[in-house]
Amino acid sequence: MPFPLVSPSERPWRAPAEWWPRLAAATGGVEPPYGVISVEALAANAHDMLARAQGTPIRVASKSVRVRGVLDAVLALPGYRGILAYTLPEALWLAETHDDVVVGYPSVDRLAIAQLAADEQLASRVTLMVDSLAHLDLVDSIAPTSQRAEIRVCLELDSSYRNPVLGHVGVRRSPVYEVAEAASLAAAIVKRPGFRLVGMMGYEAQIAGVGNQGLSKVAIRAMQKASAAELRERRGAAVAEVRKIADLEFVNGGGTGSLESTHADDSVTEIAAGSGLFGPLLFDGYAHFQPAPAASFAMSVVRRPTAEIATVLGGGWIASGPPGQGRLPRPVWPEGLGYLPREEAGEVQSPVQGAAARDLKIGDRVFFRHVKAGELSEHLNEFLLVEGDRILDRIPTYRGEGKAFL
Known part of the structure; x- marks a missing residue:
């Protein structure tokens, strides 16, 4: 049976300082990398x-x-x-x-x-x-x-x-x-x-x-x-x-x-x-509508090469289209993180810097949003389906069902 999609009365994602920590708490028992879909x-x-x-x-x-x-x-x-x-x-x-x-x-x-x-x-x-x-x-x-x-x-x-x-x-x-x-x-x-x-x-x-x-x-x-x-x-x-x-x-x-x-x-x-169902970064640049960030993914901090830099494992899930910074996933939590210009998002590691990077510890997780919608599914076997402050279910992607069509 499909899970019900009832229009919510509140929009908690409009307060990032509350939204992302709630997702992090709900998924705290799962080891990154993982994808999240908010019901x-x-x-x-x-x-x-x-x-x-x-x-x-x-x-x-x-x-x-x-x-x-x-x-x-x-x-x-x-x-x-x-x-x-x-x-x-x-x-x-x-x-x-x-x-x-x-x-x-x-x-x-x-x-x-x-x-x-x-x-x-x-x-x-x-x-x-x-x-x-x-x-x-x-x-x-x-x-x-x-x-x-x-x-x-x-x-x-x-x-x-x-x-x-x-x-x-x-x-x-x-x-x-x-x-x-x-x-x-x-x-x-x-x-x-x-x-x-x-x-x-x-x-x-x-x-x-x-x-x-x-x-x-x-x-x-x-x-x-x-x-x-x-x-x-x-x-x-x-x-x-x-x-x-x-x-x-x-x-x-x-x-x-x-x-x-x-x-x-x-x-x-x-x-x-x-695409609007997942609300990827691509639509942050539209004037007439603003979808919610329904899909995101989390990666673990595995290195601290300097006091100003934290390195996450993986993260380089680049979107298709004309190459450039506009195709990179964006670290969205903690707020204020950015890539190193000479390295940016890599397949096996993505160093991040900014004020928030100073407080990240080995084992902490960083949440990212992808530029495209469905392309995120190609990197994951499943999504954690989160409702409120709990994991409702785990649902497989095409990849998780053994399918790669293109």
Whole structure:
């Protein structure tokens, strides 16, 4: 049974001097390194995301969680519906217990495609992402139409922003950008035996995944506003044209950072989001919402090389993306800790300095927050599920269940 996520009446994490010592006390009998998920903070984030989506269903992005117990708990809340997986093998695994799994990225995994095509139930539960007829050709080469179940597919529309001055703003995903390109591909998919076009998707990373807090981010906020307006018009037109061709079950868009603007797009029927559940460091830089730090991890102090420096074992759990200090986990408790510029966060040791470092002793623990959400799960076999001042349960990550999908 999934654990209940009841919206808390208080926000104790807003007082760090009380919040982190409480987590430390609750987990004091466990040896680091370990990860912690606060039930109260997770519940607050889940409910806040629903409020921001304003009634548009949220499809949970599993890449940003990678903990089945958390996926189940969130999906038990009214307003959350379906999973956006990140690989086909993962989707097949999740589809054993979930009946609506969309693969967020095209798959060329031949064994997984063969498994999907050979199983009527899996084929009815899993939807593949496509942006080219080459994706259909690959499926046909693995499992001819006459020898397989019908394959559900979703067409991805490039949702980046193209500006005469800025150029391409956003991530490089689908080659399908123009309305006519979407309609042409949709028509070709519908004509292909053995496939059924059931959805469209577009991820506006330049809005959902870019921080916009502070005076220095005025240009970013202006870009995001312009991008949202452009995308609303273009996506709306593309969806309208594709709906003339296929009976779409869903149109997916957005992300945690764009729940409001994606909800405002009438062509979108659901929003994909997941990172906001854990509240990683990435979202500290957003102006319009502030999730709770639901997920964190702790490391032990193992050395005191000088009176001003304490060294923790491990800690270098670097986030993906453009390399730089913005991808390093941050020591958040005790407050006032920082890295040494020439060493920073390392795989086996991370020296920290600052006023608080002087008081750290061998065996003390330091709490960190990760920059990304689901990537933290790749470093842990389990999370300690903490409620109040006690450990409620231990829940395995994908890694803890023996799964590494990417």
